[in-house]
Amino acid sequence: MGTEIKFRIATEKDLDYIVTLLADDDLGSKRENNDYPLPNSYIKAFEAITSDPNNELVVACDGNQVVGVQQITFTPYITYQGGWRATIEGVRTSASVRGKGVGTKLIKWAIQRAAERGCHLVQLTTDKKRSEALRFYERLGFIATHEGLKLKIQ
Template sequence: MEKKITFRIATEQDLDKIVKMLADDTLGSKRERYEQPLPESYLKAFQAITSDPNNELVVACQDNEVIGVLQITFTPYITHQGRWRATIEGVRTSSSERGKGVGTELIRWAIQRARERDCHLVQLTTDKKRNDALRFYEQLGFKATHEGMKMKL
């Protein structure tokens, strides 16, 4: 029998596992620093996220073990008649759980959460080098309708 996945707001005790998941892939290993103790920057970011009512760091759990994570940010816009939108970032599943549907359930949960917050749009970005992720998001109904641009500071 397949185990049920539950979702909850992350706690500070989850931070180690979250950073480990973020660092556990080809691109993440180049930009994250998973070490003990964790760099202070992760705790500061966690505190900023949890103190903002328009940010949620969410973990997917199976038998109380964290197996996935994402951040969802709710933003009001003047465009689209002042409607809100949700932005999904930092989506990862444990390497041992990849390909088992955890990511699909996590994104579907986030879409439902955006509906609950009365968002008219859910958006996300993914690195163009992540071909599997691009296909994954397209299969869930996301469309590449805009060209995203970034500037590192």
């Protein structure tokens, strides 16, 4: 890492780098398609995310190079007296910076952003096959208090 890591909202120019990050592990390589040009589905998803004020796609940059990504979704709930919570998804860092604190900085940035937006809770999920990721989140103070369930539609 050459410079201080900076965070910013992703632009469409970042999309190729983001998809490459998402595809750069065993699980991601099976579900992502980082052929160039990218499939239009990624562009449509990016446009939906960036047009929604309750979604932020954030990149971590080392100089001009994108080295990390995460999506934060802010959701109002009737529970907790109408409280808001933030959900962190799609967290990835470049192999070139893994183990150098970028992931920690990403998550801490997201927690701070959630506090700025008035959230009372930050939540995330990680695939059970990602045991290292689970330990990483636990070191940052996340506690497995609920059992998450998913139903694949297609």
